[in-house]
Amino acid sequence: TLVVLIADMHFNMDPIFVGLRPQLAFGKKVGKLDLQAQLGVDFELRKFASPRLLGGVNATYHAADQVSIFAETTIHMRNFGAKDFETFRFNLMTFGMKFYPDFKGLDKRALEINLGANVPYTSAYWMFHFGAITAQVNYYL
Secondary structure, eight states: OEEEEEEEEEEEETTEEEEEEEEEEEEEEETTEEEEEEEEEEEEESTTOOOEEEEEEEEEEEEETTEEEEEEEEEEEEOTTOSSSOOEEEEEEEEEEEEOOOOTTSOTTSEEEEEEEEEEEEEESOTTOOOEEEEEEEEOO
């Protein structure tokens, strides 16, 4: 079990302002299943800024030594209660598989191949994204 408090700060240069992004994350390994959740807010210290809600949940099932299946969601929302704007939302569901090829000379799980797709399940203001398919290769030194 892992609980993490994330204290993130960012600087913007044009226009100049500071942002604070505190988050709380939780992770737990239950047999072959890895669970993770995080929730936080993003505050920009400037005029007319609205806080953003950020978060997500991930579940990864390790079906075999060389294959894992994952599903996750990410949440990004802002402009809560604004009189002139609908709440901005861009929340995604992502799912896919991870493969860990076992090549001679490589450490176990040093190479990771990810195949996945995502679909927005609720959105406002991001009208032309209907989903994506992705492939990724990671090599851990």
